[in-house]
Amino acid sequence: MPDRASVKEALRAQRIETPSWGYANSGTRFKVFAQPGVPRTPQEKIADAATVHRFTGVAPSVALHIPWDAVEDYAALTRHAADLGVEIGAINTNVFQDPDYKLGSVTNPDPGIRRKATDHLLDAVAIMDATGSRDLKLWFSDGLNYPGQDDLRARQDRLAAALREAYDRLGGHQRMLLEYKLFEPAFYATDVPDWGTAYAHCVELGERAAVCIDTGHHAPGTNIEFIVAFLLRQGRLGAFDFNSRFYADDDLMVGAADPFQLFRIMHEIVGAGALDPARGINFMLDQCHNIEAKIPAVIRSVMNVQEATAKALLVERDALAAAQRAGDVLEANAVLMDAYNTDVRPLLAELRADSGLDPDPVAAYRRSGYQQAIEAERVGGEQAGWGA
Amino acid sequence: MPDRASVKEALRAQRIETPSWGYANSGTRFKVFAQPGVPRTPQEKIADAATVHRFTGVAPSVALHIPWDAVEDYAALTRHAADLGVEIGAINTNVFQDPDYKLGSVTNPDPGIRRKATDHLLDAVAIMDATGSRDLKLWFSDGLNYPGQDDLRARQDRLAAALREAYDRLGGHQRMLLEYKLFEPAFYATDVPDWGTAYAHCVELGERAAVCIDTGHHAPGTNIEFIVAFLLRQGRLGAFDFNSRFYADDDLMVGAADPFQLFRIMHEIVGAGALDPARGINFMLDQCHNIEAKIPAVIRSVMNVQEATAKALLVERDALAAAQRAGDVLEANAVLMDAYNTDVRPLLAELRADSGLDPDPVAAYRRSGYQQAIEAERVGGEQAGWGA
Amino acid sequence: MPDRASVKEALRAQRIETPSWGYANSGTRFKVFAQPGVPRTPQEKIADAATVHRFTGVAPSVALHIPWDAVEDYAALTRHAADLGVEIGAINTNVFQDPDYKLGSVTNPDPGIRRKATDHLLDAVAIMDATGSRDLKLWFSDGLNYPGQDDLRARQDRLAAALREAYDRLGGHQRMLLEYKLFEPAFYATDVPDWGTAYAHCVELGERAAVCIDTGHHAPGTNIEFIVAFLLRQGRLGAFDFNSRFYADDDLMVGAADPFQLFRIMHEIVGAGALDPARGINFMLDQCHNIEAKIPAVIRSVMNVQEATAKALLVERDALAAAQRAGDVLEANAVLMDAYNTDVRPLLAELRADSGLDPDPVAAYRRSGYQQAIEAERVGGEQAGWGA
């Protein structure tokens, strides 16, 4: 049976990165419902992320999205974060909102637009240099809405060229994370639609390119933990964008739609020893809190990842391996389910208390007065959003 | 073999309604790419719809969306349409964009918000009275993003109550069309998610309630023509919202993603004699032309429906029935495919020429100068969109 | 907070029916892997079902499948069951394995074949009369593999006629359960593909016709608990065929693929007071244990339903309703998740101990020697299977 002390040690070392845009307004094409207290600046987003870290203890970095989080002085922004107790995490590029990108960014048939988009990627590396960020995270909305609209193979060549430029610009300590997505906003064909495409490009680029798995970006029926296991085996799992979904890319709180799936994913991570921050996998959230209160939703999401991780750490791996070797399907499944069915909330409450945190972070946040304060202070100006 | 004259007669009688919002800007949650020449007013949208009718000859009505198309004087708007040669079609309600509707409209737990939403439905009937519109089309975005968020059964009771009020407000010549949708913008549960739910409510309401099938609102693998056939049998097929999709509710041009599916749908319509406008089925488009030119996209969509219809009319129904009776699977399928594989474009070109139309509506539109004119004239003001 | 005593009382009253064919060999079109000890006769299947009841205490009836379980003397079979402590449950018809049914049974274009199939349904009611069974469960594999193969509407008329005959044959205490399925073995169109179709036929038939929900028979993304809630509201939920699936109709152990979904289903059941056996909902398993040991798999499945039910009973419904009324999305979801995250295994162990059962039914079965006994005894003869 897993040693309780080592389980707690692993949980204490866990790191989850929250996204600046998760604190901003978001919605669907039908409506963005604004919420009171939403940040108006990157600095305020970082303050919210720091608040999540203050109550959870495991969220010490915040991912930025450029140009949503563009500022004049990135060194100052980095110091602002440090003052609040967090670091700047992955730098996310955005080449999907300029009017020029209507038919694509780095895969656009127009070389001038490709140049502009590629330059944006290079600029993002400069921001990494300024902020000390390790990860360049690339998601491209590029694709086609209609058959025939453009040449599928030619677009791959253009994509490869842009990725090469950006990769070669990276410093030795920096990495490229390439994200894939089945569809949306492109409806017929997406230029990086699946892990296989991202993986093949990463292999061609070099050792510091790795795949980012967004848990909401797959076709129905896709076994995500298989992809996790396969990329771990190939040494190309770079990061997660955690969220959950029932249908498409719903961007709900991770663990809200299928907590058993999240557990199975973390079971692969733990089994491969990849939970250890030294292994370099960036466990990020990528969520949209369209109708629920944002900061407590992020806190809850962090807790959901912790709970799935705790359960994965509790799997009796020797018993599991023995049942697997014996071909005892029911027993092997039962060993896994025993861990999943365990209520790990007391263990996590204890872990938090050990670290001087409130055992119930959501309740503590609600009591803290932070929400009331930001609702009172953040009046006037323009609330942050996607600017779609 | 189907008589060519009667095929042409049926095609000449066909009516396809276009949506005012299809001429406006639209997009995804990531970006709305504005286009030059887009209408700024309901009057300009109607002018665009009239232009589509002028080049196709089969699109003599335009659906409105309230409040996007709200005006002071509906009688004047109706005359404006008549002056341009078109009629006002279905009145679409919108109870998803007011901040009050964040957690639902007619199914909201708050009775005050339900009252407000229901009143909007009643107001829409008043607009029908003023415009002579026959169809009240109801789509509700109501639903839940998270399990537990609200009570699924209670929401059905609230829905039924609102539908009852609206139904009872209808005049004797007016109808209610109830649309369903699997998901989006609600991500966990939608209050009218499938045809069965819409059908059950319609039966409870009365004879003048019927189901509207949006071809993009189904789960993967759903056989839409089965639903068409079943609702025809039950006498509850009221309308189509035509569009096409590869993944979710992509709202692409009808016939663009799976033209064979569109043919199969029209095959059921023709087989049941339901193409005849006297049968009362409203064949509407509901599309978003996010990246393609809007007016020619609508023209092309109308033509796609015509082509599918022409093929359906060409099915040799006696031979088909004989093969079906004989249990000859291959021959029955071959009879259907023979019609589908026929190139009906010459027949439709001839039909247009017979009616004094250009045989190639898209080319005629492009030559007409209309696009250049609206791009020059429609400068200043605010382009119409969804206002999300 | 729910009263522990009343939770236990509800769990003690729970009834789960197991299927005779779940104890037989099964597999895929690629291979049926036979297992030692599999029953050769209906009597032996009933003995296995009785064994499951002996260890779980909540599975006192067994569903039969005709002709797989056809015997000369049904009264004797009923006594055999009673002697072993179980009852005969639902009678399942089979009109998909006779060569005549290649192109359909009750919807076949050939009236002679329809007659034969309908007679089989009537014969099944006679078996119900002989066994005291209440439920006639109908699943039709009828459908089309190719577009055009037959007329979709005509098949509905034929279906309605056969259902009418069978319904009218029922005694006053008997019911018809109509099951639906998206696809398989028909690949293009299935004659009863969704709950809406089953529901519409049930309403036409009369009050004693109700829908059976097989949890594996839906399109990807379908919200099953919504269907449960809706049919409960309409008074037409007759039964479940429980199992679980990742992709298609996988027929895995219920609760194995998505235990949170099973909990949400039971939450709707409990919320509507429909767990009570007096409400008449038949909670059946319908599973295929292709590679795992059959009897312990059924035991485990029964336990999975119990665990999901226990969690549903633990939902703090007052707190849930309060959060829902307040529009507090996160809190409402949290109340539901609190119940789901509870480890109910100790409660169920206690419940079993209270009833004189072993708290760990799988372990108790393995220790009991039953498996070794049937492997030794059931040698020779032909093992039961699907006979495909």
Next chain:
Amino acid sequence: MPDRASVKEALRAQRIETPSWGYANSGTRFKVFAQPGVPRTPQEKIADAATVHRFTGVAPSVALHIPWDAVEDYAALTRHAADLGVEIGAINTNVFQDPDYKLGSVTNPDPGIRRKATDHLLDAVAIMDATGSRDLKLWFSDGLNYPGQDDLRARQDRLAAALREAYDRLGGHQRMLLEYKLFEPAFYATDVPDWGTAYAHCVELGERAAVCIDTGHHAPGTNIEFIVAFLLRQGRLGAFDFNSRFYADDDLMVGAADPFQLFRIMHEIVGAGALDPARGINFMLDQCHNIEAKIPAVIRSVMNVQEATAKALLVERDALAAAQRAGDVLEANAVLMDAYNTDVRPLLAELRADSGLDPDPVAAYRRSGYQQAIEAERVGGEQAGWGA
């Protein structure tokens, strides 16, 4: 505009391989409906394949499936084929029907079973040596039904080891084709579930390993032509298993479910110059004619591929490229649709007549008396099937 002569030349050079098992009985787990005249031996299957070639002129090879087509003397079988005018195509291995393979073949936790399965792969290469076959086609049903059942990563290591052995056994003119499949018969996790997994293994193996795309083996919403284009770009597209599907792996006649998709696939093939047999892509059928007459179904399938190819050859590629460069979404789509909407049946009829074939192969087959002859002759013995 494409030159008619060169279009015909390309069509004349086209080669489609038919599968021996397509002529045998097949079905679902529910029922295999036997058909009169079905072959009882590999020799009779080859005779049927030769008949398809005789009427279509483009199907000069037949794939074998071992052990279904195992014979004592492969040289004799090869001569038998040659005498009938066809060649032996790909050799398909079968490591899913022996009782030992219940929990996997090359990925089984038991090393003895892995040895046995790997030896079967090596034996298949020996059959290739004897028959002159170029392609070793590997499909593994290996996978898991339940979470925890086995270790996902360990299974990949075992898979890689077996593939390596088989690859190293190949002669210099021989190739390995690795097929992937989302699910079935494994329901939770499949060891080669997607093209990315197959591709990664092929790259590790060496230049003569390539991916086989079965058009029915994808998750809903997967863009298959993207995979075609991507693998062509990477030089790793080895073969197709053509068929069509509405839901899962339905194995219906290619082109029957979504003829537009088939056209889009062939458009990528033609655009990359990969139709030319010298490019080495093996265009195979992999179908099950469960309820339709088998030989005419295969003929029809071959014709469907021809028709899709002819349409793809008719795409005005210069106009398409110009529209794509101009960013004219509607025009680019229209150019593609113009080719798709063309009725190419007259062109293909002419092509057949040029080659001395009957322009209507299905009618010619039906008139030929072959079916009546085999139904009369093939009496007694055991009809070929899957032996599941």
